[in-house]
Structure formats: C-alpha cells, structure tokens
Amino acid sequence: MWKKLPDSFLLGIFSGLVSLVLFYFLFNCIRVFIVNYYQDPYLLRAPKVHLFAIFLNILVFRFVMVKMDKENLGKGILLATVIPALVYFFCYFKFHQSLIG
Numbered sequence: 001m002w003k004k005l006p007d008s009f010l011l012g013i014f015s016g017l018v019s020l021v022l023f024y025f026l027f028n029c030i031r032v033f034i035v036n037y038y039q040d041p042y043l044l045r046a047p048k049v050h051l052f053a054i055f056l057n058i059l060v061f062r063f064v065m066v067k068m069d070k071e072n073l074g075k076g077i078l079l080a081t082v083i084p085a086l087v088y089f090f091c092y093f094k095f096h097q098s099l100i101g
Contacts, residue, residue: 019056
C-alpha cells in the first residue's frame with residue numbers, strides 16, 4: 001500500500017499540514033478531558049499541546065523518510081512542520097514578552 005503513494009513534495013506539504021492539525025486537535029481534546037477531570041486549568045498549557053503535536057509530526061516525517069524511502073514526501077512534511085512551528089513560537093514568545101516587560 002505504501003509503495004503506491006507518490007513521492008511528491010506538494011503531497012508532503014498537504015499531508016504534513018493535515019497531520020499537524022489532526023495531532024493538535026487530538027492533544028487538545030485530551031487536554032480538555034484532563035483539565036475537566038482534575039479541575040485545574042493550568043495543566044498542559046498552550047506550548048505543551050503544540051509541542052506534542054509537532055513531536056508526533058516529526059515522527060511521521062521520520063517514518064516516511066526511513067521506512068518508506070520517500071524523500072520528497074518527507075521534505076514536504078518537514079517543511080509543513082517547521083514553518084508553522086517557527087511562526088507559532090515567534091508569535092507566542094513575542095506576545096508573552098510584551099506581557100512581561
């Protein structure tokens with residue numbers, strides 16, 4: 001089944017963005033359940049959920065590059081992981097630095 005998957009950069013970008021969004025929503029749902037169970041809104045705050053989603057997307061990248069040997073697909077997944085991560089952390093730290101000082 002995996003051999004029929006085309007080695008396309010654009011497909012890698014699309015699948016990387018879709019998997020990043022799905023992992024984020026998965027971890028956000030888990031976070032909501034944990035916060036509701038413990039009644040503590042400070043458990044698993046914002047950067048942790050995003051870091052878990054990025055980590056899982058990097059595991060998908062590794063699987064595609066090593067096990068499936070699809071180089072262009074893996075490059076697209078990596079690009080779709082790194083660019084949103086850098087934008088998110090730049091905005092996150094810029095916002096929090098403006099609150100501090």
